[in-house]
Amino acid sequence: MNKVIKGALLIDGTGRAPLAESVVVITGNKITAVGKASEVALPAGEYELIEATGKTLLPGLIDCHVHLTSDPDANSESKSREPDTMTALRAANNARLTLQGGVTTVRDVGGKGHADISLKKAISEGIAAGPRLLVSGRCLCMTGGHGHNSGREVDGPDDARKAAREQIKAGADVIKVMATGGVLTPGVEPGSPQLTVEEMRAAVEEAHKAGRKTASHSQGNTGIKNAILAGVDSVDHGCFLDEEAIQMMLDRGTFLVPTLSAPYYIIKHGLAAGIPEFAVRKTEGVKDAHFASFQRACQAGVKIAMGTDAATPFNRHGENSFELVLMVNAGMAPMDAIVSATSRAAELLGLSGQIGTVEVGRLADILLLNGNPLEDMNLIRDIHLVIKDGKTVKK
């Protein structure tokens, strides 16, 4: 049945000024009409009317950096020995929570076993409820590098090439490379570079040949630059950006996926909540630089796509949209934050024209809020309903 959403303040995701008293018509799984109530012809015949006066309508949000196969436990390693069957069942539950939180598409950047690929198939067949899912399979890391517990260790460009081909063969949509150490792996430092430019370049080449995009875990400055030179589509985290790195990103159109939520929740909950000492210590050492990097990138006009790094400790699936609050608190303009989680995120994913805006011909992924996030970004969490692929998501 057609759906008509009538009377909402429309923020269409393009960055255009909001449109008051809008009408949006959904036919099947597509948006078929958008405009002022006085100008849009309503469908002949039956339709479901969703009264939205006083509410705000946005595109369904897009999170460019999640790990559905992880739970937001204080200790990220606590479930690493579980069978992949159990992981898949947890991931399906995490997917359900994510969708209910208003996120209709996610880019999963590193899974355990084949649980992520299995989940994607299950969601697309309606066996499990969840967002549209782009998956990476296993991340590519150096032997002993960040992510080595679940990742595919690679050493040398030939091995990296093969590893990328393996993930694509298994069904990956995105190739994830680890350019530096990280906070949550014991024994490695976030600052240290890990995969070489040549190793990452080989993986990126294979991905691009197969029409896939790439993501990179990039915290330390040298590793960030290596990743950019290797041609990655996004620098994820980007904790230690300097002017040179920013210029390199501007020159190449490389995206930044900030994931401010990750350090935020680790600092907020800390040792008292059971987060391992090394994770808290490393985060404390990185967080100021991380936020400052974000601000610099923002001011310089680097393309920013929203990502949370759910589920690092206490960074819960379903609470993803809080990332926009953090971005705005760090100085990003509210409309820019919304664009980073809609049309710009779609651009990073290579899905412009399909998702990320409320425009005719796009897939009907819609977020209807009770208030106006441009006035107070905390209202991004106050959800009236979520529509994915033209269907209202059940609570």
Next chain:
Amino acid sequence: MKKVIKCGYLLDCTGSKPVKDGVILIDDDRIAASGKPGDFAVPGEAEVIDLSGAYVMPGMIDAHLHVGMNGLPSFEMSLVKELVPYHALKAMTHAQKDLHAGFTSLRDVGELGYIDIAVKKAINTGLYQGPRMQVAGKVLSTTGGHGDTHFVPEVQFEGLGIVVDSPDAARKAARENLKHGADLVKISATGGVMSDGDEPGAQQLTYEEMKAALDEAKKVGKGSAAHAQGTKGIKDAIRAGVRSIDHGFWLDDEACDMMLANGTFMVPTLVAVYGIVENGIAVGIPEYAVRKAKAAQADHIESFRLAMRKGVKIAMGTDAGTPFNYHGKNAFELELMIRAGMSPEQAVLATTKMAAELMGWEDNVGTIAAGKFADIIAVAGNPLADIKVLQDVKFVMKGGAVIR
């Protein structure tokens, strides 16, 4: 949290007649009391659930099924084309279909990749709503046997089975399953219908192989089940100490006497054969399966009748999801059992009290009685008058929580 159910009729499945206007008092997840109005006091603060237009009985139990499959004509290719975690996600939806159809407890007798153990754990930890499950892990089978797959010789892939060809291997396989969390050990005593290249009548595991596996289950107080069609295989399985003969195409007098002496159950699964025979090869069921099912069906029903005449304990099981044998349609088996001559009283007991006893769960499920889990269903008419009402369950409660 206290609840009280007002029943039109209460059928407690202890063997008693239905009680008009029966009342069930529930405290948290257990039944606190049940009986006629006035038998016990009902606390004022109890939430009232009005089922006064319905027959209320215990949640049903399916003592032989596979949550990993759901009715496809042919299953072997999906074992190798689809990832194991994907199978687990599908299996969860199948288990939930069984629960929604009023089957609050299941005995799962064989899965790929221990997906049953994951599904059970996810339900028991509250991550998902689902039925109570007793699971077998992988089926012990001979090389080329019913639980082995039958690809070209270059491809060795065990699928639902662990291949064993000696008593030591059988012992190890049983231990392996138990280590991963199995509640029972499942053995393939004979060939079967769905397996390519064997005959249901032929014995497969030897007595010594079966005994070694079943001893391991006994050592830890766990149950067992035998896929057993041919008479020799049936008898060796009984002698080896198995708890239930499942399918049992060719029982004879001696086999029945042995079952009576040992307390062995029969789980007939008439609907498994029915689904294959009725649907045939046109819809893609392999020719060998249709041929073998047709050849066995009449004998199978006679075998079931023999077991009933001799007083062998019978528990209901469907073998869902063999071809066209769908999760959620389990109660159709009861209709087939009655067509074959079982009384409605016996059929209702087979899917409640008897199945609970088979599983060793009689203290917790299978009847409505004080102390048991509040696993309760309601139907619109009297199942003893019309067994078909059980195919349209109107109300399902598991552990005191209303499912629907």
